[in-house]
Amino acid sequence: MAGTVVFDLDGTLADTSADLIAAANACFEARGLGALLDPVADALTAFHGGRAMLRAGYARIGSDILLPPGAEDQDYPRLLDHYGRNIARHTRLYPGAGAALSALSADGFRLAVCTNKPEALAEILLRELGVRDAFAALVGADTLPVRKPDPRPYRAAVEAAGGEVAASFLLGDTETDRRTATAAGVRVALVGFGPEGEAIARLAPDALIGHFDELPDLARRWLR
Known part of the structure; x- marks a missing residue:
């Protein structure tokens, strides 16, 4: 055999890092937080999954910005949706x-x-x-x-x-x-x-x- x-x-x-990072950044931008992740510097984070990217981004927002409870659970399906629609752009x-x-x-x-x-x-x-x-x-x-x-x-x-x-x-x-x-x-x-x-x-x-x-x-x- x-x-x-x-x-x-x-x-x-x-x-796949650039398209993954773009999907996470789309979630941050929808909250008015801007693009919190860099497609080059954060490539390794991208390969640890969608939730890892979201957490890395949230960790970079200022202390004066409060995320609503359950933000990660709200953003994760949005990340997957954005990624699925732009999966092979880069x-x-x-x-x-x-x-x-x-x-x-x-x-x-x-x-x-x-x-x-x-x-x-x-x-x-x-x-x-x-x-x-x-x-x-x-x-x-x-x-x-x-x-x-x-x-x-x-x-x-x-x-x-x-x-x-x-x-x-x-x-x-x-x-x-x-x-x-x-x-x-x-x-x-x-x-x-x-x-x-x-x-x-x-x-x-x-x-x-x-x-x-x-x-x-x-x-x-x-x-x-």
Whole structure:
């Protein structure tokens, strides 16, 4: 049976930070607070999710401004709505990602996505980027009652792709991905071109890749 490569999405396959930050800023601007987050300086915060962006923004408002109770719960669905309508305005695949997916498929590997982005939004984004058909399975934040770093979404992604967990590995960009792989009992490769750059090596992944060109050879070494 061919091995399975499981991909995280945001910060791994594609740089989604600018569109995520724009969605959070739209919420702040609707409250008259202005654009509180910077698409470059706050890119890492973007990859920790919508609520993390909202909290980071709220923390920057002056002490003379009082938010109404439940502001985060009000703004979160607004953020998702804005993001869904502008999901690929600035988002791009990382260099070499498309070619790597083609090479992996040509070598017979099964491909899946396991992300903490809501499944419907992940579906839309992958289609907008032109790579949805490369993946045999997609598991999002709300596909199951749990999300990464719980290992169950990872296992579900591998199994839905027709693979076996023992013959799989995860490609990601965050501590959440590192913890997910450990919980699932599989190896993890982290990307050195994501929001943290090569500093992500602090998490001691089984491999660190600096460009997608390196991924097909890594898959051959680990899964054959």
